[in-house]
Amino acid sequence: MAKRIVVLIDGAFLRVKAAKAGKKYDPTFIEAFALGCKTSDEEILRVLYYDCVPYSELSGFRFLVPHSFSPARTNGWKNWLAKTCLRYAWEC
Numbered sequence: 001m002a003k004r005i006v007v008l009i010d011g012a013f014l015r016v017k018a019a020k021a022g023k024k025y026d027p028t029f030i031e032a033f034a035l036g037c038k039t040s041d042e043e044i045l046r047v048l049y050y051d052c053v054p055y056s057e058l059s060g061f062r063f064l065v066p067h068s069f070s071p072a073r074t075n076g077w078k079n080w081l082a083k084t085c086l087r088y089a090w091e092c
Helices: 011-020 027-035 080-088
Strands: 003-010 042-050 061-064 071-074
Touching (some): 003 011, 003 027, 011 027
Parallel strands (some): 003 042
């Protein structure tokens, strides 16, 4: 029986890697990449694809407030990753 796997693709990361490799980044490429992530004894249960505009600590991040759909902006939190790592004693 094949092992079932879930493939999570970070779209922004894959886009940069594809560009550096001279590949055309389109749905066909993304599908081929996802299918290439499994071995012969694995079956892909699901492919999760995530892509988002990068967060800027200086400019913050624009979004729509749920329920009201009014525009809002976060304030960037400088060194948020380092602070989170210290809080949980993670290695970053």
